[in-house]
Amino acid sequence: MKVVKFGGSSVANAVQLEKVLDIVKSDEKRKIVIVSAPGKVTEADIKVTDLLIEYYDLYESEQDTTEIIEKIIQRYASMVEELQIEKSVLEDIATSIKGLATLERGDNPYLRDTFLSAGEDNSAKLIAVFFQSRGVKSRYISPKEAGLIVTSEPSNARVLESSYANLAKLKNFEEVLVIPGFFGVTETGNVCTFSRGGSDVTGSILAAGVEAELYENFTDVDGIFAAHPGVVHEPMSIQELTYKEMRELAYAGFTVIHDEALFPVYQAKIPVVIKNTNNPTHAGTKILASRTEKELAVVGIAGDDGFASLNISKYLMNRELGFGRKVLEILEKFDISFEHMPSGIDDISVIMRERYLTEEKEQLILEEIKKVLAPDEIYFEHNLSILMIVGEGMREKIGVTAKGTTALSKRGINLELINQGSSEVSVMFGIKSDKEKAAIRALYETYFN
């Protein structure tokens, strides 16, 4: 059994839905289909989810919602019409959309999530009917019916372990099940959405729940590229990478699939494939526990800006038991999660995301560390980018780091930080952000050309 997830652009209009149908029909193992809300294909399109946000805002502030309701229903209506399927499903959808404007406003923490979930929910209803009309036995299943139970954290739900026993029962259905992504229900029956990764998360949870042999994640790109196509001209696409490699790449800006979404399949050791709805014969990118192609030292190069480092030096620092721990403790007090902590003998740098910092916080941190640890020198450094050279194959190959450092030095790019732990899944370089693109291009050329 395979779990198949289709992203927003794959279900954006009738033409796309025909492609989805072909994909589902072409492999009878594709028994569970997770769908997003209708997204964008052309620039002119507006994502249904964005329309729903507008709808919610209007309703919440007690303004007129007639027009926006019409707009949303119209998105579904044009699909129903073009696909020439039963009109009754559109009535269902219209009732559901209009019904949102009857929900209790006031003190309802789940209201926004319920509005937003309607995009995926109605998408699933429509697609189930569409499949049925084309001779594919199919059935819409809501997260509630499926038993996808989540924590009571609006916009930030996490799946509860107890869901998995419920989801396992979905294996018994004969029909193709069409399930909306992006949300679950709390134990008390409220709709609650996932924070990040949206429908990818649902797909991953379902794949783990039914112990799928494969989780197919259909997007609008031919898999994952070895470097960002906006930086490197026509980068090659990655055939295979491990969960860990995907994590390292996602960390530094690879956003094709959100890394947190992978957690359920990572735990259940279910392989994932990222494929293109618009080019389904392309093999795409497989994400799995270990690669069959072990020769490749480096699979991808990612880069992300928005990092800062806190640099501290103190003579004889390394004789002070607990120095590093105390620094981290102070940062933690300010809710700062550290990313890396490269160190010399008498100095330590703590790398963090800029977004955790404010000028005021920085001052308070500097003051507290000065008070507690009396460093000789301490300062923040901004505008850093982190480059990740990722590949589990590095472990077996000698000279991977040498190649990278040489490539950067030839371009006159100074390394502010280097960090490579003994897992050897990646090497991290810290550089000034203004050199980021040049650095990624240099590294790509070195490892892939």
Next chain:
Amino acid sequence: MKVVKFGGSSVANAVQLEKVLDIVKSDEKRKIVIVSAPGKVTEADIKVTDLLIEYYDLYESEQDTTEIIEKIIQRYASMVEELQIEKSVLEDIATSIKGLATLERGDNPYLRDTFLSAGEDNSAKLIAVFFQSRGVKSRYISPKEAGLIVTSEPSNARVLESSYANLAKLKNFEEVLVIPGFFGVTETGNVCTFSRGGSDVTGSILAAGVEAELYENFTDVDGIFAAHPGVVHEPMSIQELTYKEMRELAYAGFTVIHDEALFPVYQAKIPVVIKNTNNPTHAGTKILASRTEKELAVVGIAGDDGFASLNISKYLMNRELGFGRKVLEILEKFDISFEHMPSGIDDISVIMRERYLTEEKEQLILEEIKKVLAPDEIYFEHNLSILMIVGEGMREKIGVTAKGTTALSKRGINLELINQGSSEVSVMFGIKSDKEKAAIRALYETYFN
């Protein structure tokens, strides 16, 4: 005013003492002379300190000490005779050595320190008389008389801040002051020795106390070499290096001067020079706050074995606020000071000295981390060596790391870890210990040939 310290081999016999005299006479600024206990020049020599340890052991276990006392006095007697100086000083020395065997045994935590201090103490008495006999106005000053007050920690004394006001008064003497190294007195008047660095520490404290323009540390080598002469054939000697560079090199095995000994002069910003008593015209190695020669990117390469790493991986580790801090906290509970902490996204390696570990401790650490942090994988890795490429000039120079990583990869040496903080005083490579010497040779060749 210059503070001059002579090590054990410089004061080991009459021939050496004549060299010391010449050095002191040749520069009238050399007003404060710190001396070690007579050490070794030939293989046959036994260090006076080693004789004193034997003496202490015999006395402590209530055995006969006649012979060992004779041996110790004989070391001084042969110098007195060869130098043809007043016999009365030898009587003083003999009384002092014999007097040790009248001290209270039983519950006396300072007994061993008092025995050991006699080597330096009598060396200073003899040298003061020797200088005087050659027309150099000189005077023996004990640490007690000088006011060198230390903490009450036998074998592990640290100077008290209050000493510095006392020591400043030594500037007022007209004579050359000869002061024994290696020990101070507690506030209650007990003799207490320094733990590490011995006489180097005393010299450094005195230099800071009298605000010397230079602290000259005379040993038996032409300064500090850029790599260990036992590994690299005839390495060049370093002309200048900064306190920080010295610290980094000392950390990874450079033991010419103990890095903790440098702390007082580092704080007081007093330059240090390491010179050779046997070749005093050689410029030696200067240690100072910042180098005049700024072009040199790398000043030295050090390597040290005896490191282990604790490797931990956990999917989504970097989303767990406090993960790294908690690991360090657990290690701290076991009195383990971490050296470095390179990390990937979902993994962290903590580098520590093997000597802090036992098999049992490792087990307990693994259990506790498993319990508290539930990692996916955790294990210790042993037999690691740390290589340090040291040089403050790195900051300005691009490509230093590239050179080093390339040199190692050409020799087929795999990098287990890399670590470079933003201070850029050093780059650290972690490699398997069996490759250490080959690696140091490769790096030396790259940076110095």
